[in-house]
Amino acid sequence: MRILVTGGAGFIGSHLVDALMETGGEVRVLDDLSAGSLNNIRRWLEDERFEFVRGDMRDFETVKRAVEGVDVVFHLAANPEVRIGSQSPELLYETNVLITYNLLNAIRNSDVRYLIFTSSSTVYGDAQVIPTPENYGPLEPISVYGGAKLAAEALISGYAHTFDFKALIFRLANIIGERSNHGVIYDFINKLRRNSEELEILGDGRQRKSYLHVSDTVEGMLHIFEAFRRESKLVDFYNLGNDDWITVREIAEIVSEEMGLNPRFIFTGGVDGGRGWKGDVKFMRLDIEKAKKTGWRPRLSSREAVRRTVRELLKK
Structure with a gap:
């Protein structure tokens, strides 16, 4: 399989890229380097199985080109700052919801079979049940960031059911490393x-x-993805935390x-x-x-x- 990792030069994304490359995968990274760094993926830049595309996912044509020939998309690109929502909610919309919308529209006319999305524990808001299970509801985010992640989840679910690709959504705790x-x-x-x-x-x-270390996070994502591929569910949700x-x-x-x-x-x-x-x-x-x-x-x-x-x- 050929794999696209959006945000692959970022914190979690670059660790995921390392794991995918080390297992012999063919990996393409799409990143605008606003939060990521080429230093995080420098070891792979000359590898023939690796391709780096610098681009802004707010531009649909950039996203459309990035998904060409891809079987699997790991969608990690996002603005990671929860606090910025009260100062610049429009930026969180553009860099979480809009880019996901662009990606989904590119996927629906492509050969992509699987989309894996990193959502957030913030979609639960102030949960009344702790530890909080995936089926907790109603989901009531208390930040613009959490609202943007939940909006992206909803779009992914709707597109997967409408256009027949499988989607795996991870709700992450605080990832560190x-x-x-x-x-x-x-x-x-x-x-x-x-x-x-x-x-x-x-x-x-x-x-x-x-808090969950990034090594445990990436291991969990790849392990659960393999389990998800054997499932009949079109869309599924998993918490990843401690x-x-x-x-x-x-x-x-x-x-x-x-x-x-x-x-x-x-x-x-x-x-x-x-x-x-x-x-x-x-x-x-x-x-x-x-x-x-x-x-x-x-x-x-x-x-x-x-x-x-x-x-x-x-x-x-």
Whole structure:
């Protein structure tokens, strides 16, 4: 199979590309490099099984050319910043919903058989059931980012049923690891590099969430995709996260410890009862029993994933 990875030069995308190339696949990457970097995929640029296309998915013709001759699409391209929704909702629409719409219109007139999409735990909003299963509802996102992801999910489901291709949707917890360039761990490290005496923590520090290392994420995606190919379902949903969770304060303590520092923690107090920002889901842990039934399970706990990520990022 020939595989297209949108956003393949980004954080999760580049790790997925590594795994696909290492298993002998033929991979094409479409990325505008707004969030990704060629350094993430440089090792493959001269490989005859690899092709890099620099392009903006808001342009339909670019997307249409990218899917030509492709059997499988892993759609990871997106603006990853949840917080930007309150400042620039139109940007989140363009870089999450519009690009997915363009991709679906390109796929419906192509030979693509499978679409795999990375959605987000944010589609659940402030879930009243924790851990939250895939069949939880009604889905009520509390951020524009979560709303954009849910809109993309709905479009994918509608197009798959109408135009007869199979779609697999992953709702991801907080994914962390080497090459990440945003998120709480990345922010804490940079803040402490600027000022080792104190660390600003958005919210009240009691936000508690599940974290999954990118190595476990990619392994889960590929393992479950193989199981999905044997299923009769046209569209299916899987949570990918961890069995445990960790507070923002505990993450701050791990980062400080790994950097050999003892800073004073300054909590901003946050908004809406201690959230880090408007739309921040304060408590999130996904039910991953469905994924585990396929034979996958995370190798690292949330705490282990956080510590490993801190060490990986400090090496950079």
